[in-house]
Amino acid sequence: MSEPVLRVEGLRVAFDHPLGKVRAVDDVSFALMPGERFGLAGESGSGKSTLALSILRLIKPPGHIEAGAVWLDDARIADLDDDGIRRLRLAGIALVPQGSMNSLNPVLRIGRQIADAFADHGLRLGHREEQRRIAALLAAVGLPPTIARMYPHELSGGMKQRACIAIAISLRPKVIIADEPTSALDVVVQRQVMATLARVQQELGAAVILVGHDMGLMAQFVDRLGIMYAGRLVEVAPIADIIARPRHPYTRALIAALPSLEARGMLAGIPGLAPSLRELPSGCAFHPRCDLATDRCRAERPVLRDIAGSQVGCHLA
């Protein structure tokens, strides 16, 4: 049995606010095996993006990490100095941020932006070697070498997103965090980009954290899925189990909210609204929206329990 490549232990992220502190990530723990594809799903405001960013220590004030630790192999990320964290980003853990196709610099050619990643991490390469590596990276994401000479505006959305993946894998990271990498793309292009990500990830043997809300995408891409609600993980299980036997009522609602292509008139929402993180309901944060809620759910906050290979935070599971 190999060791996890990434461990998140008891992570808490809070944002200070004049009206009171908001805890966006609350006591989250999980571990990622090398090469594993892990999904983080939930509604907007559930803390999934904050969790992804806090792994890389990218939370900006007034947000801060209150407690917990993140380990990449044997390195505790909180212990790294600024230089260490710079080296870790991209080389250890690479981020494909939300809307990252707009994160490309519009006035620099794609090749130059990839070369910047090398230079930034102290790789001194000769011109020919640099060009060879850029072409290899572009080829890995299915783009022709001529793309290196192009500017971002000359590329389609899908090509830009693939260029971002090329940058993300340029230093052969152990973990790739992809935050809704295809939310701005059409379904046909989405599948091409996700297939590209799957291929490069397998070639590198890197683990992937996919953040998103599309349960269809999760079902087709990840190996294991964590469901987040109001800053907490409420269910973590192998994807096949989640799809076949979702144990948390919120997970069931998320799957049911996905519009079906098999039968019409099955469109179901999740009743009520996600709670404000400033005034979390007592007990289980989901109880006001849960039609199974009991007195215990209203009073006592459930903890994650192991049930047949899954972890579920529900009194009724």
Next chain:
Amino acid sequence: MMPISHDAMPPLIEAVEVGKRFGGGLGREGTLALAGLSLAIDAERPSVIAVVGESGSGKTTLARLLLGLVEPTEGMVRYRGQDLRRLGFEARRTFRRDVQAIFQDPYGVYNPFYRVDHVLTVPVRRFGLATSRADARDLIGEALRAVGLRPEEILGRYPHQLSGGQRQRVMVARALLPKPKLIVADEPVSMVDASLRATILGSLRRLTDEHGISILYITHDLATAYQVSDAILVLYRAHLAEAGAVEPVVRRPQHPYTQLLVSAIPRAHAERDWLAEENETPRTSVALTPEGCVFADRCPHAVELCLAAPPALHRTEPRRGVACVQYREHAVLSASALGEVLLP
């Protein structure tokens, strides 16, 4: 409903081979945003028609043409038989009342300094919908309840105090106020969570079923289109690929582009065939020709014939038209008859 036969009354909105080309002139071609498309929306037979396509397919251009927000470069849009560009003052006013719009961004349409009430009281005043303040309040309350909102939770609040889903439903309520005949909804749920999507689409659907309002639902999301619509038009690069009743088009797509679109939607199934299918998608190396089918370069079935001329729309079934030479055995569906395959 007026007891007048359908033939006697011109349709509420009719697109007559309407097209739009942006830019161009001085010998340059410009960009074709929409090639001549015909479509009729009959106020007497309310239904939900979805217009589906990827970005750049021309779906938003179609919406803007029907709303009179851009002028066509070919063909025309008629409102009750009259060219939209030549409406007089009064006719334009009734057009603005009969045809309402809902846009994508439930944040951008609000002025953050005004209470939410503002977007609701303006149309009431603008169209003289109420005779007194109390009357106006009743009307607004009724519209909010019609979209599943409680007026006391909405009125008096500022936009930032509402959730994205509430804000978008207020926009649906606003569109409902003037008792329109048609609502053009351009990506109304693409910026809200999956959990709220169903609620908003459900309130749109109810406008058709309970208030007799037709909806033109513009979206990139085939799955929600399938759930709420009666008929569907699939656009690809400014051209109509397939149109017809939603059930057959989505369940048994015939145009190769619609087939690709349906297969590319990731399903929450135990079978994990989605990525494998991508790797098996046949590639073609056909180059597009200016006169041929716009999908030929991505089409696994492309033949010589596809490059010579644009495909005609063939009526493969009573309620379906497909713009593909594979179906050339079937009768050609004239542009003006497209409305027939879309009728509920």
